[in-house]
Amino acid sequence: MPEILPLSIAADELARFRASAPLVHLLTNEVVQEISANVLLAAGASPAMIVAEEEVAAFAAHAGALLINVGTLYPARLSAMRLAVAAAVQADVPWTLDPVAVGALAYRTQFCRELLASRPAAIRGNASEILALACEIDSADGADGADGADGVGGRGVDTLARSEAAIDAARQLARTSGAIVAVTGQTDYITDGETVWATPWGHPLMTRVVGTGCALSALVAALTAGAHSRTSRLNAVAAACAIAGLCGEWAAAESDGPGSLKGAFLDALYRLDPEALRGRAI
Ligand SMILES: Nc1ncnc2c1ncn2[C@@H]1O[C@H](COP(=O)(O)OP(=O)(O)O)[C@@H](O)[C@H]1O
Numbered sequence: 448m449p450e451i452l453p454l455s456i457a458a459d460e461l462a463r464f465r466a467s468a469p470l471v472h473l474l475t476n477e478v479v480q481e482i483s484a485n486v487l488l489a490a491g492a493s494p495a496m497i498v499a500e501e502e503v504a505a506f507a508a509h510a511g512a513l514l515i516n517v518g519t520l521y522p523a524r525l526s527a528m529r530l531a532v533a534a535a536v537q538a539d540v541p542w543t544l545d546p547v548a549v550g551a552l553a554y555r556t557q558f559c560r561e562l563l564a565s566r567p568a569a570i571r572g573n574a575s576e577i578l579a580l581a582c583e584i585d586s587a588d589g590a591d592g593a594d595g596a597d598g599v600g601g602r603g604v605d606t607l608a609r610s611e612a613a614i615d616a617a618r619q620l621a622r623t624s625g626a627i628v629a630v631t632g633q634t635d636y637i638t639d640g641e642t643v644w645a646t647p648w649g650h651p652l653m654t655r656v657v658g659t660g661c662a663l664s665a666l667v668a669a670l671t672a673g674a675h676s677r678t679s680r681l682n683a684v685a686a687a688c689a690i691a692g693l694c695g696e697w698a699a700a701e702s703d704g705p706g707s708l709k710g711a712f713l714d715a716l717y718r719l720d721p722e723a724l725r726g727r728a729i
């Protein structure tokens with residue numbers, strides 16, 4: 448049974464993260480570049496989008512963490528991602544995968560499956576994405592953008608399943624890939640294949656702002672910087688989910704709609720401090 452993440456763990460992780468202010472290499476999609484960079488800056492990291500095949504390997508090896516997000520995948524970006532992941536693995540830099548729309552489309556599904564062999568430190572996706580990535584059978588065969596059965600393969604980038612439906616898949620994926628897996632939704636679940644933390648914070652309005660999931664993946668990557676053991680990575684990924692959820696909930700309470708939510712969310716990330724998180728008095 449999942450247990451709710453103690454906020455003392457999230458507070459410790461936030462303090463560690465703020466003290467190191469990691470440099471994070473983001474190879475993310477073209478829709479969410481700005482919100483991803485701003486979420487990391489507000490929270491206390493240094494994001495950099497270095498994308499050329501000629502530069503990605505050098506930068507990935509130098510960064511504190513790397514994010515691979517396949518939201519707007521195309522051949523040149525795919526090649527750059529391969530180079531970046533190889534360099535990160537070689538340099539022992541943790542890398543995080545956001546498998547946007549995996550299961551719904553074959554090209555990205557096959558690529559993400561290939562990348563799993565390079566042992567991501569973390570994977571963050573919605574329920575349809577995690578269900579598809581964990582599938583033993585190649586759900587990408589014949590996938591052409593059609594909605595999958597049982598929520599395997601979402602509606603484009605959106606999920607067709609609740610996060611609860613993907614907890615077992617997340618555990619299985621964590622065991623086979625070695626990654627910490629976060630499946631997000633109304634409640635987020637974060638697992639190393641054994642322990643499952645739940646972070647029940649957040650607000651439905653977050654789904655009406657593009658990039659809240661992708662920016663959370665950037666935050667997940669940022670928190671994995673310097674987290675070397677499996678337990679510390681589990682806590683780091685869960686802390687990222689808790690921080691995003693709490694800040695989203697707080698932001699929604701003072702927002703009129705998606706436009707003001709985005710600004711209030713960045714403000715909440717900026718204002719959040721570990722002691723406030725410990726007392727949940729944000
Ligand atoms: N129904 C909901 N209620 C509260 N928070 C939600 C809800 N759906 C998603 N969230 C939050 O929104 C953020 C993005 O998650 P999600 O929508 O699952 O990702 P994606 O955009 O990749 O599909 C997470 O912080 C998650 O906790």
Ligand SMILES: Cc1ncsc1CCOP(=O)(O)O
Nearest residue numbers: 476478518604658659660661
């Ligand atoms: C709309 C869209 N199309 C391709 S990537 C993308 C962004 C998805 O962002 P998120 O997964 O955070 O909702």
Ligand SMILES: [Mg+2]
Nearest residue numbers: 547573660661
């Ligand atoms: Mg997403």
